[in-house]
Amino acid sequence: MSETFHCGDNTALVAYLYDEGEPGERAAIDAHIALCAACAAEVAALQSARLQLTAWAPPDADLGFAVVRPEEKGPRAQGSSEALVSPGPRGLRSGAWFRQPMPAWAQAAAACLIFGVGLSLGILRGTTPAAPAEQAAATAATSPASATSVTANDLAALEQRLRAEVAELRATPALVSAAVPQPGNNAQIMAQVRALIEESELRQQRELALRTTQMFRDFDSQRRVDLAQIQRSFGQIEGLAGAEVREQREMLNYLMRVSEQR
């Protein structure tokens, strides 16, 4: 590496910037930028750009990758079905097992299982009510003698018993209409409804307050950002105006000097 520096050698400036040049070259650049305003400004600008770069940070990510053995038990291994074969692609999974995608064969197996269970339940439900009827039919078929031995007296007795039972049921309406709401029950239900409404109102009020607070906070933050931007803009405008005034003043001074000389 040379120990001299040629003005405008940008690669040398980069080496200087990152402190990777040779000591001799560094000293040469130091000496040069002490005299050359352009190179000094270039180095300062590059350094400033580097400073700005520090603001860029990647977002936090939930990593935690790990290779798992096929025979390993636990959520990680369960979530990666192919890890059972080899600690390959699926073995390097992170996150909860239930969030992992399920392989096609497992989905098909699950669908078959659900279908089978549903079918079994349906069959069971269909046969259960039929059983007593079948039993009754069987009983009737096996005892024809008892069916033929019913007399008119038996039938009359049965009719009387039924009438008595119906009359008894009519005499106790409270028992029959137990499901109908009574005045006392009405009050209780109304109280429950009121309590529910009050609770709902409270919840809504809380939510409204939360939203309002959030809105105020957002508004306040935005206002501050806007104010900062406005302030920056004003600063720039003031700077520009100041520079123009300075230029004009210099121009006037120059004109004055020239006119005085004449």
Place this chain on the structure above:
Amino acid sequence: MNWTDEELVTRSRGGDLDSFNQLILRWERPIYALAYRVIGREEDARDVCQETFLRAYRALPGFKGQAKFSSWLYRIALNLCRDWIRRQRRAPTVQLAEGIDPTELASERGPAESIEDLVARRELSGVVEEAMGLLPEEQRTAIILKEYHGMTFQEIADLQGCPLSTVKTRLYQGLSVLRRHLEKNGRVPQLVKRV
């Protein structure tokens, strides 16, 4: 015990899975950060990171220690990023900065940091990310490796497969574009002490 990378690699090659998992734990954040900064998408960066370790694990028997383990890992990750960029050439490689949501910001604010500082930091981060997205892939990668991973010019040259002088040129051109973009966005370079 705090093993070095080389020791962990040797143990991993001997079949010790825990050693390889230690290497993953040690290097997954830098690799993820590299992938995110190169390709600019969180989910894809995660995938690249995962794929990097997967390939490293598979290729471990062939790794003879001719380079540093981290350099080898970086090379795999960069190749994957390059593949990803080739596949996504039609789509923008870097997401534009999203709008700033103060309520979301409040949760990530440090105890000593005001909301204004936080907003300003996020804004600057967005501008830098946007500016980095403007750079050609080689310049962006060179800057990322230098600025965020502290590599030497020679290491970057080895990874990028180019001469040392090319690395310097890429860094210079990249930084110049960044500087102009930041100036255009009102990020006037501050006067800093000379290096």
